[in-house]
Amino acid sequence: METLKPATTVWTREGASVERRDLWTALKRGFRCRCPRCGEGKLFRAFLKVDGHCPVCDLDFSHHRADDLPAYLVIVVVGHIVVPLALWIETDYSPPIWLQLSIYLPLTLILSLLLLQPIKGAVVGFQWAMRMHGFDENAPDDIPPV
Numbered sequence: 004m005e006t007l008k009p010a011t012t013v014w015t016r017e018g019a020s021v022e023r024r025d026l027w028t029a030l031k032r033g034f035r036c037r038c039p040r041c042g043e044g045k046l047f048r049a050f051l052k053v054d055g056h057c058p059v060c061d062l063d064f065s066h067h068r069a070d071d072l073p074a075y076l077v078i079v080v081v082g083h084i085v086v087p088l089a090l091w092i093e094t095d096y097s098p099p100i101w102l103q104l105s106i107y108l109p110l111t112l113i114l115s116l117l118l119l120q121p122i123k124g125a126v127v128g129f130q131w132a133m134r135m136h137g138f139d140e141n142a143p144d145d146i147p148p149v
C-alpha cells in the first residue's frame with residue numbers, strides 16, 4: 004500500500020500586512036527614474052546601474068531583474084517612431100539617401116539613449132508593483148524558482 008507523505012509547508016499570507024502597490028504610479032515613478040515606492044529617491048546611481056537601495060525609504064532595489072527587456076522595449080518604441088517617419092518622408096519627398104541617413108541614424112541613436120533609462124526605471128517599477136522576484140517582503144525565502 005502506498006503511503007502519502009505529509010505536506011512539508013503551507014504558505015499563507017494570513018497575519019501579514021500587505022502593502023498596496025499601484026501599478027501606474029510605480030510605472031510613472033520608475034519612468035521618472037525615481038523609487039517606485041516613495042517617488043523621491045533616485046533609482047539609478049549611473050546611467051543604467053540601478054542603485055542598491057532607495058536613499059529615502061530604504062527600499063532594496065537589488066531584487067530587480069530587468070535584464071534585456073528595457074532594450075527590447077526601446078527598440079519597439081523607437082522603431083515605431085523612426086520607421087513610419089522614414090516611410091512618410093520617402094513617399095512624399097524622396098530626398099537623397101545621404102540626407103535620409105543623416106537624419107534617421109542620429110535620431111535613432113538619440114531617441115534610444117533618451118528612452119533607455121526611463122524605460123528601465125519603468126520596468127523596475129513594474130517588477131516592484133507586481134511583487135516579482137524579491138520585491139515581496141512577505142514571501143518566504145525558501146521557495147524554489149519555477
Ligand SMILES: [Zn+2]
Nearest residue numbers: 038041057060
Ligand atoms: Zn524610496
